[in-house]
Amino acid sequence: MPYAGNPAGPYDGGQDVGYGSNQDYYGTPDAYPPPQPPAQRKAEPEPGSEWEEGQEDESHPFFTGDDDGAEGERDEPGTDRRGGNGRERRGRTKKKSHNGFACLFMSVVLVGGVGGVGYVGFQFLQSKFGAPPDFVGEGSGSVQVEIPQGAGGYEIASILVKSGVVKSQGAFVAAQRQNPKGNSIQAGVYTLSKGMSAAQAVKTMLSPTSHNALIIPEGKRNVWVYEQMDKRLELKKGSTAAVAKAQANNLGLPAWAKGSKDIKDPLEGFLFPASYPVAKGMKPEAILKKMVARAAAEYSKVDLEAEADKLGLKSPLQVITVASLVQAEGKYKHDFDKVARVVYNRLEPDNTETVGRLEFDSTVNYIKAQSRLDLGAVDNLRKLKDPYNTYDIKGLPPGPIGNPGAEALQSALDPTPGPWYYFVSVTEDKTLFAETNEEHERNRAEYEKQSKKESAKR
Template sequence: MTKEEKGTKKEVIRQKMLEQHHEARIVRKIVLIISILLLLFIVLIGGGGYLYIQSALKPVDSNSKKQKTLEIPLGSSVTGIGEKLEANGIIKNAKVFKYYVKLKNEGGFMAGDYQLSPSMDVPEIVSRLKTGKVLAKASFKIAVPEGKQLKEIAAIMAKATNQNEDDVFNKLNDKEFIKTLMVKYPDVLTEEIFHSTVKYPLEGYLYPATYPFYKPNPSVEEMVTAMLDKTRNVLVDYTEASNEKKLSVHQLLTMASLVEEEATEKADRKTIASVFYNRIKKGMPLQTDPTVLYAQGKHKDKVLYEDLEVNSPYNTYKNTGLPPGPISNAGKVSIEAALDPAETDYYYFLATPEGDVIFTKTLDEHNQEKAKHITNKK
């Protein structure tokens, strides 16, 4: 073979290798594009499915005032109940209802005639079917105001049901009882409530509302279940916002409780929340008086300097960051403030005797306002 022929053959081989390399690059690009498209498809389908399910769990019409009487016959299946609810416009999707009941391990629905409304969400309907809230007037109601601590709620429950206050409070702090609640409400009650520094595991988790009961003297479990149902129903609307802010349920309720305790009727809760977040970001202690009183287990109109020395993880004058857990229950407005604080450069606030709240940027400004509104009025 001549040199020319050898050269030609090498050139042919080289060209083939270049062509193969080019083809391989094209194949890799095609595979990459297909992979990206598949990934996007999976994400879109998954995200769309999640949003669809979340929507299906919400009320058909939250503003509806209609009431429909539905009979749930003895022995009705979950599938049958879901189909009846959907057919009557009470829920959006019978299959989502069925899977929700199975996922939450709910059951034991009671037969009877129920008065239901399109304004109810799925968790509320499930709770009503479980507890047998049929067409009957409430035997009595328990009103739990905002800003109440667990001891106070125990007293309210005990008085309404003629039980011993200490017995109710002890039940609310019984670890084995709380563990059974954690199984029912894994999305609300987590291991954080059992941290060694947490004073009372259920503190801040019993939502402030008025609760109707349809039989006299319900058990502590029945009352707590109604309250935790409400807590879960409220918090489900804030799941996305909590995730974006990287707040666990425990942290969210803790921050909300601080806002609740510091707020007055005239206060802008979102601005109060901004002060707390600004101080945390800067590494400053929160220095909020209600945590000191909570640490002492006292209710006082005025916090003294000696109170600030209490040795407790709840004392936010001595410890930075959030306290170990909530110091009271919090309403919706305070929860929303904890999730969506105002954007400010305030680091201090002061509540005046008239109920106004004054926000300041520096300690000097804060002390000036304190002298003007507090010290000089003594």
């Protein structure tokens, strides 16, 4: 409402008398617009402005830039952010540009692994927000930590944090990435200290001395596995073998793995060659169950029942038995393929060369728990009465004679076509195959000649 004496009102450019004066100090072209009722005070956006409500709430210095010391870009004291003097809009425009820069920078950091940009971004964020919490030094005490198969950096870090080894996941993952061999940490049981720095934890886990893993090589018999487990678990000799015998039917063997009563060890062929965590305090049955589960998983990749039928075998167990013979008698993959063919050729009912007998030294060695090359005369070997003695029995032994690897199994499933019935390893790297006994005897003569040369060198 206009003041008395000035019908035009004080804000329309008239010469109103204010506070006893005849001069209007606000009646200039630069005067502020008149105040509006509360419902109408919201400033209209300038043409082209796309500012959205709520963006002024992004007040973290990383997004606003308020911590960069650029005082000239801040609103001057006394600026009325509700008024129409243009200062607020200029301030908001600057904040919006900072947001755009921040987003752009973050995008570059995320995708800029090439040329070290990712590392620079990581360093920048560390300088802004600080490095993840970490212990200092080598720690103290001793704790055993089991890392499962397929665990990645963050999963490993989580396990270590829960065990008190490292202070944070972020510290461990950063240390793992900075170590050139950090990604080679394997599954297994590790002996570590509590309160270790992340870098020290990574270094220790990469050391073979901290990794309590039992590696089962291809072809090893169960007797060897049991002995190794007793040593690592610090158990009395024979403890693991006793558990295996008592718990054989409770360790997860496939239904088809149960063969005849003549099988010496139901777990033979089912302690799959691989690396397993084995450390003091662990239970033998738990470890054996993992080994059997691994074997069952590997064998389930193939329809062994269908494959056995194609090969003229009675069961999947016989496929594993053939694979174990191939593993024991051969050395290289190309030899495996031919040895497998010799097995199937000798199993043929019309085989007149060996009349159904395999006559493999490896089966006699299995019976006697030994590994020898010279077993003596064939006639003497046939006197050994045992269902595993292939010099005496016809056909396959009751079960596997060791733990075959994936390559031996593949050869048992897909042997090389050929007419061979005999083979002999002349040297460590050379195996000769023959179709007739006469040819085989010539190969044996060469073997004996090579053996004498080796003996003379010693």
